Amino acid sequence: MTPEQEKEKEEKGEQEEQVLVLDAMKRYRNGEIWDFEDDMAVSDGHGGGENGVLLGLDGGTTSTVCICLPMVPSFSHSQLQSLPILARAVAGCSNHNSVGEIAARETLEQVMADALSKCGSKRSSVRAVCLAVSGVNHPTDQQRILNWLRDIFPSHVKLYVRNDAVAALASGTMGRLHGCVLIAGTGTIAYGFTEDGKEARAAGAGPVLGDWGSGYGIAAQALTAVVKAHDGRGPSTRLTNSILQALGLSSAEELIGWTYADPSWARIAALVPLVVSCAEAGDEVANKILLESVQELASSVKAVVERLGLSGQDGKDAFPLVMVGGVLEANRRWDIGKEVVNCISKYFPRVLPIRPKVEPAVGAAWLAWNFFMKECYS
Amino acid sequence: MTPEQEKEKEEKGEQEEQVLVLDAMKRYRNGEIWDFEDDMAVSDGHGGGENGVLLGLDGGTTSTVCICLPMVPSFSHSQLQSLPILARAVAGCSNHNSVGEIAARETLEQVMADALSKCGSKRSSVRAVCLAVSGVNHPTDQQRILNWLRDIFPSHVKLYVRNDAVAALASGTMGRLHGCVLIAGTGTIAYGFTEDGKEARAAGAGPVLGDWGSGYGIAAQALTAVVKAHDGRGPSTRLTNSILQALGLSSAEELIGWTYADPSWARIAALVPLVVSCAEAGDEVANKILLESVQELASSVKAVVERLGLSGQDGKDAFPLVMVGGVLEANRRWDIGKEVVNCISKYFPRVLPIRPKVEPAVGAAWLAWNFFMKECYS
Structure with missing residues (x-):
């Protein structure tokens, strides 16, 4: 390209850019979005x-x-x-x-x-x-x-x-707006409301700050169990073969590179079904991870319900508990959501678990x- | 700037860039580094x-x-x-x-x-x-x-x-090259060698993969304890005031923003001295975090020593345990390194702890x- 052609191209580029900016402004300011x-x-x-x-x-x-x-x-x-x-x-x-x-x-x-x-x-x-x-x-x-x-x-x-x-x-x-919602997908949060407008939340602070009941939390503990088994710091577990095979890795050492190659929490959380399968197959390590996540999730709900007094003064009032997210929806034999409800029922016998249909x-x-x-x- | 000036500037820029690249190549290839x-x-x-x-x-x-x-x-x-x-x-x-x-x-x-x-x-x-x-x-x-x-x-x-x-x-x-080294700074790893050249390691897989005894691990658990206390999921702790004051934050909710604003592990690990201070002041939550980190660090050493047979067949051979890193060096009343040695001594009575002077x-x-x-x- 000659310098003249280059200059021409540059000017044309600038014009095109201006047109794009104007388009965006027009669309935005003058509401092309709403032209229909x-x-x-x-x-x-x-x-x-x-x-x-x-x-x-x-x-x-x-x-x-x-x-x-x-x-x-x-x-x-x-x-x-x-x-x-x-x-x-x-x-x-x-x-x-x-x-x-x-x-x-x-x-x-x-x-x-x-x-x-x-x-x-x-x-x-x-x-x-x-x-x-x-x-x-x-x-x-x-x-x-x-x-x-x-x-x-x-x-x-x-x-x-x-x-x-x-x-x-x-x-x-x-x-x-009454009751408690527990969301557990890649992350987790519990959020509650009273009929007179008070609200409270628990968890939802991300993986560094202890959302261990989330999909990310469950999967990160499974990965840790594989590394510990490899090191000799923990018992051997079905999780090793299951996870390495799913990720196409040949050794637990390669997990380190895999884990830090991509900071996406969702990529790690996607391993949850493997953990559930191992637990269903009787693996004790996987079982322990799921049981602990149940405790974590239940403790978030418990904290919100207690702070808002959703179960009444004697702890026996009914309140809805809405459960949303992949970790709770998993329609499996090892049903995390069901276990969370069992756990919460011990504290609040009249909890009304709801899995939304919409x-x-x-x-x-x-x-x-x-x-x-x-x-x-x- | 006219297009001519612009072109001139561009050409000059290209020349300067070429000179820089040549400089770097010369310095590297022809060894300016070694000119002395x-x-x-x-x-x-x-x-x-x-x-x-x-x-x-x-x-x-x-x-x-x-x-x-x-x-x-x-x-x-x-x-x-x-x-x-x-x-x-x-x-x-x-x-x-x-x-x-x-x-x-x-x-x-x-x-x-x-x-x-x-x-x-x-x-x-x-x-x-x-x-x-x-x-x-x-x-x-x-x-x-x-x-x-x-x-x-x-x-x-x-x-x-x-x-x-x-x-x-x-x-x-x-x-x-004989014995075991335990490093615990921002991260942690245990590495061991036998006199006939075998080696083994444990931990060193970073925070996602369970290096809970590291400075990052200790501090992340302290931050989690603050969030849990705030949510009502955990007991109240001195860590809340201590950490919020040190970071200039006014509420535990602001910790979420602080934590994810910067992905540096060292920035979080720098909170370890606050955890030690709280433990020394009798805070049970901080004490529990440190005791668990001691168990984690000791289990890394134990795994390496057992895999390499460093303590001999009857478990009573002497072997050096070199301890390095800020978490172990802390010259405090609550001495993490000392507790790790106490813990390891129960398994391997003839462990020889060494804190290097160089x-x-x-x-x-x-x-x-x-x-x-x-x-x-x-």
């Missing part, structure tokens, strides 16, 4: 009927789901389950800690637009939005997100911003219904 | 006297130390301690896994040149080099380093490449003496 609304006939603008619609969002670190439900104020709380899902849209990560605020905001805005567009609704027909996103831990996070949600929706739309654990709870309680985003939409009804009809 | 040798009078070329000198290197992830000793073949093994240190040079990281092979090689070459230059010796007066570097775990690592050491030194120079744990052992055994690089130089004597005079 202009193409809708006025009569089509109420996909949810005259009462409008509700949006529920579950925003996590891997994906974001938006659910659109019709608003039916005449429904009682127990009828919520029969509300039809008008639309469902999916997008990527919307945790502002992971991708930054601008990207998180655009993902959330896009997924809401997609859901509304799918069911032929406009923003003006939205009655309430419940946005449950991971990374919302402080009132300041909440307020920041509320501020830009306010820019998107007309002023009559009710807006609620919460942590994503809240959506998981609501998916099991039909949108009621996804957390539906829980968020139910929450929006509940919040809206409380605010507007009570 | 040309300025030395012939008679000055034997800083160690007519018998020449020895080089011992301890290459770690934070720094690299090179020690130059005189070669005195008439010395007996027990006289090694009286060999004077002719020169000491220090450089940065030389772990090829951390900084790459080219940078590691240049660091090692430079630190050897610095040490020789300081005592007025040339490469031709070197009799033996013992390079003990972290990251050398397989014979292939060893061979690769040997190959380029061979390019630097004349063919009569004896070269030995080992893992850095070996230098730590040798610093306590006067260069004899640094590992001196151990590496003593190893060079031993290897050389064995190869050339036996």
Whole structure:
């Protein structure tokens, strides 16, 4: 390439870049995301009927789901389950800690637009939005997100911003913020609410800070058991063959390189089914790891229930315990979730374990219904 | 800037870059590192006297130390301690896994040149080099380093490449490869050797794979205890105030952000003295953490000693246990190293604990003496 060609290419590149930036600004500022609304006939603008619609969002670190439900104020709380899902849209990560605020905001805005567009609704027909996103831990996070949600929706739309654990709870309680939710996937957290608005959490501090009941925690202990058996510091275990074979490694020493080659917690947590299989095959080391994880998970729930007094003064009140996440859902003979419930029942005999039949985003939409009804009809 | 100026600047930049690359190549290929040798009078070329000198290197992830000793073949093994240190040079990281092979090689070459230059010796007066570097775990690592050491030194120079744990052992055994070394700083490893050349190791697999006796392990458990106390999952502990105050944090919740803001293991391990202080002040949680770390460290030593049969068939042979690293050196009332020895003595009553008075690089130089004597005079 001659210097002239190079210069030309450079200038063209700059122009293209400017166009992209302008596109993004236009799309963002002038709402290309919402252009579909202009193409809708006025009569089509109420996909949810005259009462409008509700949006529920579950925003996590891997994906974001938006659910659109019709608003039916005449429904009682127990009828919520029969509300039809008008639309469902999916997008990527919307945790502002992971991708930054601008990207998180655009993902959330896009997924809401997609859901509304799918069911032929406009923003003006939205009655309430419940946005449950991971990374919302402080009132300041909440307020920041509320501020830009306010820019998107007309002023009559009710807006609620919460942590994503809240959506998981609501998916099991039909949108009621009461009880405890235990999430155990790659990570783990227990989150609880009283009917008068108090809340408490336990765990959720990541692997360095002792989330040993999580999928990562279980798998890391299994890897440790393999290294200890190899060193002569621990008993031999089926986990060695099982894990080395699954990872295509020929010796326990190679586990060190495998472990530190990639910092992803999910990659390590993916070994949990192997640990369960070894435990089912009678391996004592694997069994001990699972039993300890059960104790850890139960202790998180116990801490939340006790702090909030969810089981009443005599410890005998009923309260829902919603259980969510791969570690608890595993439909296996060695059932971690079942063991956690057994363990918790000893302390709180009237615990009501619930495994939600709907996804957390539906829980968020139910929450929006509940919040809206409380605010507007009570 | 006009496009012409821009082009000129770009071309100038390219030229400068080429000069830098050529400089680096020249320095490396043509040995600018070793230019000092040309300025030395012939008679000055034997800083160690007519018998020449020895080089011992301890290459770690934070720094690299090179020690130059005189070669005195008439010395007996027990006289090694009286060999004077002719020169000491220090450089940065030389772990090829951390900084790459080219940078590691240049660091090692430079630190050897610095040490020789300081005592007025040339490469031709070197009799033996013992390079003990972290990251050398397989014979292939060893061979690769040997190959380029061979390019630097004349063919009569004896070269030995080992893992850095070996230098730590040798610093306590006067260069004899016999016994066990326990290192516990940020990380931990136990390494052992028999007189007939067998070796074994335990731990050293990093925090994910269960090095719970390490400084990182102790501190991570202390942080976990603070989070658990805050959640209501564990007993309250002095560690909370002690750690939050030291880190300038106002609540246990802020620990999560602090922990994941920086992935450095050393930053977390630096909290160990606070744990020891809390244990000394009678805190039960801190005490339990330290007692468990003692058990972990002792179990690493026990595994190595048993695999190598260091304590003989009846378990009553004497063997040296060299103890190195901040966790074991802490000269405190709660003495982790002393407790480890107490624990090991129950299994192996004739264990001979040694806390080296010299640094590992001196151990590496003593190893060079031993290897050389064995190869050339036996």
